[in-house]
Amino acid sequence: MNRWTRSLIMVLAVAVIAEITFGQDWRRGRGISRDRNGVPTWDTHPTMPKDVFTFVRLEFDSSGRGQWGRGGGWRVDWPEADLNFSYRLEEMTALKTNPDPIYLRLTDPAIFDYPFVYMIEPGSLYLSPEEIEAFRQYLSSGGFLMVDDFWGEEEWENFYYYFSQVFPGRELVELDVEHPIFNTPFPIKRKPQIPNVRTGTEHVLFGTPTWEQEDAKVPHYRALFDDNGRMMAIICHNTDLGDGWEEEATSPEYFKEFSEKSAYPLGINIIFHAMTQ
Numbered sequence: 456m457n458r459w460t461r462s463l464i465m466v467l468a469v470a471v472i473a474e475i476t477f478g479q480d481w482r483r484g485r486g487i488s489r490d491r492n493g494v495p496t497w498d499t500h501p502t503m504p505k506d507v508f509t510f511v512r513l514e515f516d517s518s519g520r521g522q523w524g525r526g527g528g529w530r531v532d533w534p535e536a537d538l539n540f541s542y543r544l545e546e547m548t549a550l551k552t553n554p555d556p557i558y559l560r561l562t563d564p565a566i567f568d569y570p571f572v573y574m575i576e577p578g579s580l581y582l583s584p585e586e587i588e589a590f591r592q593y594l595s596s597g598g599f600l601m602v603d604d605f606w607g608e609e610e611w612e613n614f615y616y617y618f619s620q621v622f623p624g625r626e627l628v629e630l631d632v633e634h635p636i637f638n639t640p641f642p643i644k645r646k647p648q649i650p651n652v653r654t655g656t657e658h659v660l661f662g663t664p665t666w667e668q669e670d671a672k673v674p675h676y677r678a679l680f681d682d683n684g685r686m687m688a689i690i691c692h693n694t695d696l697g698d699g700w701e702e703e704a705t706s707p708e709y710f711k712e713f714s715e716k717s718a719y720p721l722g723i724n725i726i727f728h729a730m731t732q
Contacts, residue, residue, distance in 0.1 A: 587620050628677060685732055
């Protein structure tokens with residue numbers, strides 16, 4: 456991707472802290488800054504303000520073949536998830552991170568300035584032909600997509616209907632837990648299912664299931680690869696890393712079981728893999 460140098464990318468590869476140690480920090484940030492919803496800010500390098508990783512969320516339309524009732528489309532967990540994850544990247548790794556995440560549409564030319572984009576709740580996704588072509592160009596040019604927070608077969612079928620048109624005939628591959636994305640830099644022993652904060656807290660306190668609906672019991676992590684074996688996208692289905700980021704200060708039980716153990720480590724692993732493969 457333009458504006459990205461190899462030296463900047465390799466910072467994350469050589470300097471990620473070996474273990475996340477949040478301690479009792481689950482209340483971090485509340486009340487510090489109202490305009491950032493309690494998430495602290497930080498300064499970027501004064502002479503290289505643009506040499507930072509920026510968390511980019513995709514803005515898209517929700518309609519078409521999927522269900523309308525659940526969730527809120529691309530705005531779900533915004534802005535807390537984006538702010539919290541950016542803060543944790545800056546805090547827990549040597550990757551210099553923009554304190555101000557942004558959102559863009561696929562057809563915005565500025566998207567080519569950013570090597571990573573995040574799509575949430577695509578269960579009722581609608582993509583126009585122009586957006587499908589822009590998606591293809593972005594991923595073919597070295598961009599990386601993370602998809603998150605959609606549950607069950609109906610939402611999967613709607614997402615797949617549109618996403619399969621980006622690269623017709625190129626199938627998604629289910630990742631096994633031995634894949635580097637689950638092991639570098641943070642080892643994750645099983646594919647995590649991260650629920651919403653209420654379901655997750657009830658699971659910790661009462662042993663209830665972590666899935667959010669009956670046809671979503673098994674978490675899936677599927678990837679799209681190019682002809683050279685580069686991962687262009689990871690699709691996190693029947694799980695919700697974004698809630699693990701957004702809700703870190705809501706419940707100490709949820710934070711310790713889901714945010715600390717899975718949502719942040721796997722999120723950092725995904726960034727690490729996207730930027731260094």
